[in-house]
Structures are given as C-alpha cells and as structure tokens.
Amino acid sequence: MFGISLLRREVPDELITRHQLRGRITRRTKEADEELLFLDQHCVPVLPVWKDGQLQIFAWGNRNPGSRLPHTNWCLIDSLKEGRWEWLHPVEVCIPASYACDRGVWYLVTEGMRGIIVEEGNRQVVYPLSQQATHYYEVMTRNRRMPVFLGETI
Amino acid sequence: MSPRNQIIGHLDADCFYASAERVRHTGLQHIPLGVLGNQGACVIAKSYEMKAYGVKTGVPIWDAVKLCPHGVYIKRDFHWYEVLSRMMLDYVRTISPKVEYYSIDEFFFDASYLTRQFSGSIYEVARIVQNDILKKTGVPISIGISRSRTLAKLASDYGKPFGCFALLDEDEIARFVEAIDIQEVTGVATRSAIKLSEHGIRTCGDFRRADAKLINKLLTKKGEALWWELHGDAVTPIATQRPMHKAIARGGSIGESTNDPDILQAWLVRNVERLVEAMYWHRYVTNRLSVSLAYKEGRHCSDRCKLPEASNASELILPVAKHLFERCWIRQMRISHMHIIADDLQYLGTHQRSLFVTQSPRLDTLKRLVNDKLGRFKLRSGETLPLVEIYDDDAHQYDICDVYGKSCF
Numbered sequence: 001m002f003g004i005s006l007l008r009r010e011v012p013d014e015l016i017t018r019h020q021l022r023g024r025i026t027r028r029t030k031e032a033d034e035e036l037l038f039l040d041q042h043c044v045p046v047l048p049v050w051k052d053g054q055l056q057i058f059a060w061g062n063r064n065p066g067s068r069l070p071h072t073n074w075c076l077i078d079s080l081k082e083g084r085w086e087w088l089h090p091v092e093v094c095i096p097a098s099y100a101c102d103r104g105v106w107y108l109v110t111e112g113m114r115g116i117i118v119e120e121g122n123r124q125v126v127y128p129l130s131q132q133a134t135h136y137y138e139v140m141t142r143n144r145r146m147p148v149f150l151g152e153t154i
Numbered sequence: 155m156s157p158r159n160q161i162i163g164h165l166d167a168d169c170f171y172a173s174a175e176r177v178r179h180t181g182l183q184h185i186p187l188g189v190l191g192n193q194g195a196c197v198i199a200k201s202y203e204m205k206a207y208g209v210k211t212g213v214p215i216w217d218a219v220k221l222c223p224h225g226v227y228i229k230r231d232f233h234w235y236e237v238l239s240r241m242m243l244d245y246v247r248t249i250s251p252k253v254e255y256y257s258i259d260e261f262f263f264d265a266s267y268l269t270r271q272f273s274g275s276i277y278e279v280a281r282i283v284q285n286d287i288l289k290k291t292g293v294p295i296s297i298g299i300s301r302s303r304t305l306a307k308l309a310s311d312y313g314k315p316f317g318c319f320a321l322l323d324e325d326e327i328a329r330f331v332e333a334i335d336i337q338e339v340t341g342v343a344t345r346s347a348i349k350l351s352e353h354g355i356r357t358c359g360d361f362r363r364a365d366a367k368l369i370n371k372l373l374t375k376k377g378e379a380l381w382w383e384l385h386g387d388a389v390t391p392i393a394t395q396r397p398m399h400k401a402i403a404r405g406g407s408i409g410e411s412t413n414d415p416d417i418l419q420a421w422l423v424r425n426v427e428r429l430v431e432a433m434y435w436h437r438y439v440t441n442r443l444s445v446s447l448a449y450k451e452g453r454h455c456s457d458r459c460k461l462p463e464a465s466n467a468s469e470l471i472l473p474v475a476k477h478l479f480e481r482c483w484i485r486q487m488r489i490s491h492m493h494i495i496a497d498d499l500q501y502l503g504t505h506q507r508s509l510f511v512t513q514s515p516r517l518d519t520l521k522r523l524v525n526d527k528l529g530r531f532k533l534r535s536g537e538t539l540p541l542v543e544i545y546d547d548d549a550h551q552y553d554i555c556d557v558y559g560k561s562c563f
C-alpha cells in the first residue's frame with residue numbers, strides 16, 4: 001500500500017480530463033487544498049512525472065503478464081547502480097509529490113521522488129526508485145524500504 | 155514600579171511545532187498535522203485539527219493513524235523551531251524592556267509599557283502585538299495579560315487558539331479563577347493537588363479562600379507564592395536573566411573512538427562552535443578555557459589556561475582550544491569523549507577589555523546572521539567537514555541539548 005498525492009492546482013485541467021483523473025480529487029478537510037491521488041491500489045495505477053519540461057502521466061510499474069518489462073512497482077536503487085536495468089535504457093525522472101502514504105501513514109514530501117522511465121514498443125512505464133528505509137522512516141511506516149526523495153532525507 | 159501596579163504579559167504560541175511547520179509548508183494549513191519525535195514513533199505535538207480526532211501528545215504513531223487516518227505526519231525540526239522562537243523573542247524585546255524566555259514558545263514580559271508605546275486599551279494593544287507577531291513570523295500566538303505570572307498564564311490559556319485576554323480588575327480576576335481546577339496552575343503537581351483536596355481545596359477559588367498559612371504548611375513557600383499570585387500579587391518577578399552559570403561546557407561522546415587527527419580536529423572545532431554559540435546566547439564572556447579528553451583505553455587528560463582577555467569570540471577561543479588539545483592529546487590512544495569548558499564567566503559588556511588583544515567576533519557574527527535565518531550549523535567551519543555522519547544525518551541528536559527551552563522529547 002503506497003501512494004502519493006499532488007496538490008490539484010499543480011496539475012493542468014487538460015491532463016486530468018485526458019487521463020480521467022477527476023474521480024481521484026479529494027481533500028482532507030473542508031478548508032484544505034484539493035489533492036489528486038495516485039495510489040498503487042487504483043485499478044490503473046499511474047504516476048505524475050516531469051518529463052521533457054512538462055507534467056505527464058505514465059503507467060506505474062508493469063502488470064502486463066505478456067510484457068518483458070520487470071513485473072514490479074519499484075526499482076531498487078542498488079539494482080539500478082549495478083546496471084541490471086541497463087538493457088532497458090532507463091531515463092531518470094522526477095515524480096512530484098506533495099504527500100505520500102506508506103502502509104496507511106501519510107507524510108509530507110517537500111518536492112517528490114526519483115524514478116526511471118523505460119520503454120517497450122510505444123509504451124512507457126515509470127518505476128519509482130526505492131532504497132533501504134532510514135530508522136525514522138521504518139519506525140513511522142513499518143516499511144523497511146522507502147522511496148528515494150528529491151533533496152531531503154525522511 | 156511596585157509589583158501591585160505591575161502588569162504581566164504571557165505570550166504562548168498556539169500548537170507551536172505544528173504552526174512552525176505551516177510557516178514553511180503553507181499547504182499544511184487546515185490539515186490535521188502531527189509532529190513526530192526523532193525516532194518516528196510518537197506524536198510529540200499536533201495541530202488543533204488533529205487534536206479534534208482525539209490524538210493526544212505522546213501517543214504512538216500507529217494509534218494516531220487509527221484515530222486520524224487522513225492526518226499528515228512530519229518529523230520535528232528543533233533547529234527551525236528555534237529560528238522562529240528567536241524571531242518572536244526579538245520582537246517581544248522591542249515592546250518590553252523586561253522579557254523572560256520561559257520556554258521555546260512561551261515568554262513572560264512586563265506589559266506595563268505597552269500602552270505607552272501604542273495607543274489604545276491594553277486589550278487592543280495586545281491584539282496589535284499578536285497580529286504583528288503573526289505578520290513577522292507567521293506563528294499564531296495567544297496572549298494573557300494580568301497582575302501576576304500565574305494569572306497571565308491562565309489568561310493566555312483561556313483564549314486559545316489566537317486568544318487575547320486581559321484580566322486586570324480584581325472582581326473579574328476572582329470570577330475568572332473561581333471554578334478553574336487548581337491543577338491547571340503551573341507548579342501544582344498531582345501530589346500537591348492530593349494534599350490540597352484533603353482540605354477540600356479543589357479549585358482556584360477554594361485555594362484563594364484558604365488561609366495562606368495553611369497553604370504554606372501544605373505546599374511550602376512555593377505554594378504560598380502561588381496563593382499571592384492568584385490574588386494578583388506579582389510575588390514571582392519576571393526573570394530576565396537566569397542565575398549565572400559556574401561554567402559552560404560543550405562536548406560529549408565523539409561517536410566511534412578514534413585517533414584520526416582530522417576527525418578529532420573536526421570535533422574540536424564543532425564543540426568550540428557550540429560553546430561560542432551557547433556563550434553568546436547567555437551573553438557571557440569567559441576568562442578561562444579547559445579541554446578534557448577521555449580515552450577508550452580508560453585514561454583521562456585535561457588542561458586549562460587563562461585567556462589573554464575575556465572573550466566569546468571563536469577567533470580567540472579556537473586557537474586556545476587547539477593549543478590545549480595538543481598539550482593533552484596522547485597520539486597513540488583513541489579518544490572517546492571530548493569536552494571544552496569555559497569558566498570564570500562574566501556577562502558581556504561588564505568585562506574589562508584588553509587594550510592590546512581584543513578579537514572582535516567577526517566570523518561569529520557572520521555565522522549568526524546566516525544561521526539565525528536558516529537554522530543552526532547551516533553555516534559552519536569547513537574544518538568540521540570530516541564529521542559527515544553528524545551533519546548529513548538529519549536524524550542525529552548530537553546537539554539537541556543546544557536548543558534552549560524545548561520540551562524534552
């Protein structure tokens with residue numbers, strides 16, 4: 001159970017319409033800012049990605065049994081460093097986030113997380129990077145892994 | 155001014171840690187917010203929105219999440235809270251010559267001067283102060299104004315959040331405190347409350363009606379002081395200065411014991427930076443410096459010397475500390491603990507300046523200018539670079555004792 005949310009005002013309307021994301025708009029309290037949810041439990045999991053200077057939406061991980069892409073939602077940063085993704089020519093990208101939720105615990109994210117995009121035919125898939133959790137993160141979420149955040153340690 | 159005419163203000167930030175996070179993360183407004191301790195296990199502070207879900211200070215994160223699943227959690231950052239705390243303190247010092255730094259988000263101040271500085275009733279002026287602080291720091295605060303510290307604190311509590319309450323009239327004071335549980339008063343612990351209740355004293359009203367001599371018998375002189383305070387007599391003055399320290403020391407364990415000269419040098423510089431900071435905070439200069447080393451192999455070694463002039467400048471203190479370190483360092487042994495101690499202290503400004511030496515703390519001033527805005531150690535000596543794990547790991551707790559007046563988490 002992992003997910004992120006992005007302030008709704010940071011996402012262009014056109015993108016929301018094109019990817020039918022309107023149902024994912026929510027707010028935590030009546031007065032709070034609207035957020036757009038991206039959960040790994042959505043039937044079609046997707047993530048927002050900064051690519052080629054604009055915000056785009058990509059499939060999150062590979063769930064297609066017929067595909068040769070790794071069948072996972074995450075890319076372990078060590079496996080990337082060891083070159084095990086090299087054959088897929090991964091491109092590093094930023095996944096912007098305002099908040100993230102791991103095992104039910106929502107926490108603040110200052111900028112976002114790092115990820116990679118890989119291609120198969122004309123299909124592009126994003127895998128967020130994961131690493132060993134810090135002590136703080138593991139106690140907070142009970143997860144031994146955590147995303148690789150942009151410009152901060154949690 | 156006689157204590158009878160004195161007006162005391164108590165200023166208390168509203169859910170300070172949560173408010174401080176909202177200053178720099180504005181999107182957190184109106185969101186139930188929990189601030190977690192260093193380990194990530196416990197909620198050490200929360201916003202009013204989270205409190206409304208029954209999340210109490212000190213509860214484990216997993217219980218808090220059950221009560222408030224859509225709340226957002228964030229790690230505490232004392233360095234940032236301290237930046238804001240000092241901004242608030244600086245402001246309060248412009249409106250009153252007598253300010254007591256009671257804790258990281260609470261100050262007492264002499265409010266008698268307020269109506270001379272601003273026009274309006276004391277209540278209107280307190281509102282101006284409240285709005286000024288919000289504008290300048292982004293932190294919402296509550297203010298209580300009354301005849302004594304104890305009453306001012308009760309008054310600031312009463313209006314929270316963003317409360318402002320002036321309690322000066324004697325009849326009004328009597329009516330206000332009448333039904334308040336005596337345990338709400340700072341300084342009345344559970345044990346004292348039990349003793350009082352054995353004599354039928356449960357509320358502040360009961361307490362005020364009791365004989366002062368009885369209170370003295372039950373709760374000693376301190377308890378009797380509260381009795382006077384609740385009657386509007388400011389018997390406990392605003393303490394603008396704490397009693398002077400005998401010595402200020404910074405240091406402790408250096409993590410893994412080592413005899414690596416670069417790492418030891420880095421620790422020395424770091425501890426001097428912390429010492430200089432602490433002296434500046436307390437407005438001290440020192441006449442004498444000691445360095446004390448403990449070795450993993452079990453030996454201790456220390457040395458001290460008199461400074462050529464009383465100082466709090468790292469330009470003078472660092473070379474002296476290095477000299478002392480060299481004199482007591484046994485090279486083949488691994489150091490486990492290091493302390494730098496300044497004693498023979500004087501208040502800054504009261505000391506005699508030497509005609510010849512005088513080191514002006516130019517570097518320290520520059521560091522302070524930057525760090526007061528960004529947080530402690532953002533600008534620091536390059537000699538501390540080998541201490542990667544200390545400065546890179548945001549979760550470190552090595553210098554938490556340097557954050558003055560924080561709650562103990």
Ligand SMILES: [Mg+2]
Nearest residue numbers: 166167168259
């Ligand atoms: Mg407070």
